[in-house]
Each structure stands twice: as C-alpha cells, then as structure tokens.
Amino acid sequence: MHHQNDAQSDTRLVVPRHLAIIMDGNGRWAQQRGLPRIEGHRKGVERVKECVRTAAEIGVEYLTLFSFSSENWRRPQEEVDALMTLIKRFIRQELAELHENNVRVRVIGTADRVDPEITAMIADAHALTAENTGLRLTIAFNYGARDEIARAARRLAEEVARGAMRPEDVDMAALEQRLDTQGLPDPDLLIRTSGEVRLSNFLLWQLAYAELMFVEDYWPDFDREAMVRTISAYQNRERRFGGLSARRTA
Template identity: 60%
Template sequence: MSTPRFVTIPDHVAIIMDGNGRWAKKRGLPRAMGHRKGIDAVREAVRTAADVGVKYLTLFAFSSENWRRPEAEVSDLLGLLKAFIRRDLAELHEDNVRVRIIGDRANLRPDILKLLEEAEHTTRGNTALTLVIAFNYGARDEIARAAASLARDVEAGRLRAQDITPSLIEARLDTAGIPDPDLIIRTSGEERLSNFLLWQAAYSEFIFLPQYWPDFSRETFYTALETYAARDRRFGGLSAAKAAPAAVVV
C-alpha cells in the first residue's frame, strides 16, 4: 500500500494507547493477550509515523498510576516493554529512529533502568523519527518535579522567583527540547487525558477513536491524520482566512 500525501503533517503526534484489556475481554482472552497484541500496534504506529514524515511520536506506555494494577499484570507489562526494546532496538537504530524516555526514573528496578538508558544511548545520534516512550510517567508528577527543581535554584540563590517564566518551566520538564504535540490521539472511545502531557497539550488537537489499541492500524493512523489536516489551528488567534486583511475596493 502506497503512503498517501497529506496537506498538513503534524510534527509531533502523541498517543494514549488504551483498550488492550477490553480488546481481550471482548474475545474471551486473558488481559495479557491484549497487551501482547498491542505491541504489534506499536510497531505499526512507529512505521507509519516514520513513513508519513512525523518527526516525534510519543507513546503513553506505562503511567505512574499503573503500578496499582494487579502484580501479575504489572509484571507482564514490564516484560513486554523489555521484550520490545530487546527485539526492536536494532531495527529502530537501523531505521535512524531516536528513542527518548520520559517519566520518573527514581526507584525504577535496575534492570528496567539499564534497558531504558541503553535504548537512549544506542540511538542518541539518530536523526529521523524520535520515538518518545512515556514510562512511569504522570503529568502532575512531571510538573511537580520541575517546580521542585526551580525551587531548589531559588533557595540556592541561582534564580529569583520573579524570573520564573513558562520557558524556564518547560526547560525542566521531561520533554525539554521536544516540541509540544500537535495532535493527541486516544483509542478505545474514552475522551480524557488521564494525566498525560497536561502542560504540553495546551494547544494540541485531540482525536478520540472508538477502536481499541490492538486494532490500531496504518489505515486508522491515516484517518486520524486526514482529520487533523482539516482542522483550523488558531492558537488563540484568528484563522488564516479571518486574519487576512480585507480587500480594498476603490
């Protein structure tokens, strides 16, 4: 299947991959099977993003709240993350994909932390698609950590409180150096952010899809991109058509 051309391609697409468990339940399968099928959808999303020219793809892989799930499910999710990186890292590197991890790394298991750092280190020089994996990530926690970092600088006299700006806060977020998402997609029919990129989503476009994540395909991604291309992004101002000066008749 040839890759279509879109009028507008978002530089940064972020995806809340939701519905693995419900996909499995609908088919009478264990939840773990839904997560495993979801990994196939991850691979398809990464390939599609690279093919159409998306520069950044952020995937909400594991939230800071996911630790509350049953121990067996958490163990399975961590195992899938490890398997994905071990199996796919060489291919991602060969395809010039850079991997970045966002989320709180404090108190992570040494084997998980080592794997995440290896993925970043191996691909740090790559210049095509940047694949951002949100692991042990929560937006409120991210903002709190950024605020605490700035507070420490104020206490140490390196920074004045009145000099703190949105730009300084952004520089302390996990996503420092990554542009805000142009488009956020959530699957499974749910219509909420669930503590994902709260700061960065200020002017993002949202698309909520009915499909469960394991059913997310290249065609699904294309449909979302077509919808995005038809949006009129104003960032608080006027649309391009309305902002254009009226013709003067003499």
C-alpha cells in the same frame, strides 16, 4: 509492501509534526475475545511497531506514546509483572531495528519503583540512538503529568534557594526547560484510542493548544489505515492557538 507507496502517493496528507498517542483499550480488546488481558497487551506491542513505521513513513517528526502511567502500578500484580516483561522484550527485540532505521529513542517519566534492569536498558537505548536524526520516538513510561510539573517546580525552587536564579526569572520558559519533554515541540495532535474521552494525566502542560481526537478503535485495532484516516480528519481542523487561525490544509 504497498504501504510505503500509499504513503508517498498521499501527497495531500498534512501530518502533525508532533503526534502524541494514548494507547488505550488493550485489556478490553482481549476481554471481548475471551482472552487474558495480557494477550491484549502483547497485541498492543505489535501495534506499537506498526505505529512507529507508519509515523516515519508519512512524515511525522516526533511521536510520543503513553505506555505505562504512574497510576498503572495499582493494577493486579500479575498484570504489572507481565507488562514489565513485555517492555523488556520490546527493548531487547526492537532497539536494534529502531537504531538501524535512524530512530532516536527517549523515555520520559521517573525511575521510582522501576526494575533496575529496565532502567539500565532505557539508558542503553538513549546512548545507542542519541545521534540518530530520524523520527524522535518518546515513550512515556512510569509517567504522570502532574508529577512531571511538580518535579520541574521543585528544580526551580532549589535553584532559587541556592541563588542560582531569581524568583522573577521563574516563567513559563524556565519551567518548560525543566520538564521531561525539554527540547521537544508541543504536540500538534493527540489521539486517544478506545473511545475514552479524557487525558488521564498525560502531557497536561504540553497539550495546551493541541488538537484532541478520540477514536473508538481499541489500540490493538488502530492500524495504519486507522492512523491515516484520523490524521486526514485532523488536516481539516482549524487551529487557533488562542485566537489565530491556522487551517491544516495542504
């Protein structure tokens, strides 16, 4: 119960308005402990719940989590099936609490290959939380950034082809309005866990000026203390946005 007090007392912690996280390292966390990879994913789901609570407590307005990429279908079928089961369980068990805590849930990505039951559950989550005004939780599921950009470009091409817009009206703003993240501000900070130093096809357009932080912790170990520590380091960075300085200090 001391967590809330800690968050309130840390008055100098300047948090990112929009925090994006690549949750990496579940399988390696499990393997180091001699456990099946799925046990790492189960632990990772538990960490998601704590992450959402912490983000809301410390004042993050938008939280975007990379949960399942469109490339993850290449994993062993047994692992993919177990992941889908975990996703269903998470929605069933956590949606009511998220709604009760005024969290607005949004899932981005495509429905290709996704179990219709999961698609229906996602639609229900969108509908139930659509009017909530607290933390905006976006989950990237069956998502790939290059595919997202290609789909947005296709929509623009279709609109030009049918005469709904002129080619000269196709600009950055027009494309952004057709991305899965339409309506969300760009992330201020991206955190990737597990020591890997790459974006892995995540939010390639939206991360143009984000601060990038790569931490050694595996996702199941990335607890509240680790999140606050990482955001504290972000606070001391100087954001330039291509030239202008904007130091993140209180």
